[in-house]
Amino acid sequence: MAQTEVLIVGAGPSGLVLALCLHRLGVAVRIVDAASGPGTTSRALVVQARTLELYRTLGLDRQVLDAGHPILALNLWAEGEHRARVELGALGGGLTPHPFVHVYPQDRHEAMLVERLREAGIEVERNCTLLGFEEHGGEVLARLRRASGETETCGALWLVGCDGARSVVRHLIDAGFPGGTYRRCSTWPTSRATARP
Ligand SMILES: Cc1cc2nc3c(=O)[nH]c(=O)nc-3n(C[C@H](O)[C@H](O)[C@H](O)COP(=O)(O)OP(=O)(O)OC[C@H]3O[C@@H](n4cnc5c(N)ncnc54)[C@H](O)[C@@H]3O)c2cc1C
Structure with a gap:
């Protein structure tokens, strides 16, 4: 048994x-x-949109969204100088209810x-x-x-x-x-x- x-x-x-x-x-x-x-x-720092979609079915999405934060842009620095800014915008816009890069550390x-x-x-x-x-x-x-x-x-x-x-x-x-x-x-x-x- x-x-x-x-x-x-x-x-x-x-x-x-x-x-x-x-x-x-x-x-x-x-x-x-x-x-x-x-x-x-x-x-792992980022929770992908697909994971958030799965979490929605489990009732976990709200907690993860509240505890983490979306990243709007990346700022690249080298040798103390700001070299570039990459706007991330609405990644996956129209494809997912979570069109952004969401940071929530793995621990x-x-x-x-x-x-x-x-x-x-x-x-x-x-x-x-x-x-x-x-x-x-x-x-x-x-x-x-x-x-x-x-x-x-x-x-x-x-x-x-x-x-x-x-x-x-x-x-x-x-x-x-x-x-x-x-x-x-x-x-x-x-x-x-x-x-x-
Ligand atoms: C230093 C580091 C940095 C990383 N950075 C990133 C990142 O920036 N972005 C990203 O997407 N991913 C990153 N990863 C990868 C990410 O952490 C893994 O993809 C993720 O942890 C995998 O999850 P998992 O549950 O499949 O396996 P794991 O998290 O590896 O969990 C496996 C578990 O199984 C247990 N275990 C193993 N053997 C046995 C056994 N024989 N009996 C019982 N238990 C056992 C272990 O103790 C462990 O708790 C990083 C990983 C490391 C190590």
Whole structure:
């Protein structure tokens, strides 16, 4: 008998939002993370329009919009001099209800998601590391280790790997990690040839 319907491994933004989505759909979830607490560095700064659209369906958009702020322009400085100003304007105007670049640092963002999960009665299980798993009789049996060294087996109908760039889940199913973060922009000189996709 499965102990939960979905076991989510990793409580970064992917795992946290998935847990909120599944809870809203009435699916029982358990979410574990190897780290002792949520991220404390900002990392991703901007919340994209598509994310805000998804958040609208989850009732999270207002909180993110109120807590962050839109960026209207970029000012570029070099060697103490103001060199350029790039007006961002209404990016995605006519395509999205959120046609702007919205800054909301990842650490605050994650803390907000953790709090919303807590309100829904779901606590992220910290210091809980996925060691491995196997499929058995229509369910997944996942081996988890606590900080104390104690291990347990969690039965779940589904296991979702939200465990980041060095995903153990991806490694165990031999899924690979094709693609990259940066791409070349052929019209730019080599020294400036990287750009966010
Ligand atoms: C220094 C830095 C700067 C960045 N800057 C930007 C930026 O400016 N803009 C941008 O868009 N993105 C940026 N990123 C990328 C962004 O942070 C990631 O895209 C985002 O965190 C991915 O979210 P995620 O939930 O998929 O994975 P992660 O945030 O990596 O979360 C994975 C979670 O899984 C847990 N975990 C891993 N293995 C296990 C296991 N075996 N068992 C249990 N738990 C496990 C980890 O503890 C972690 O909490 C940056 C990343 C870094 C590191």
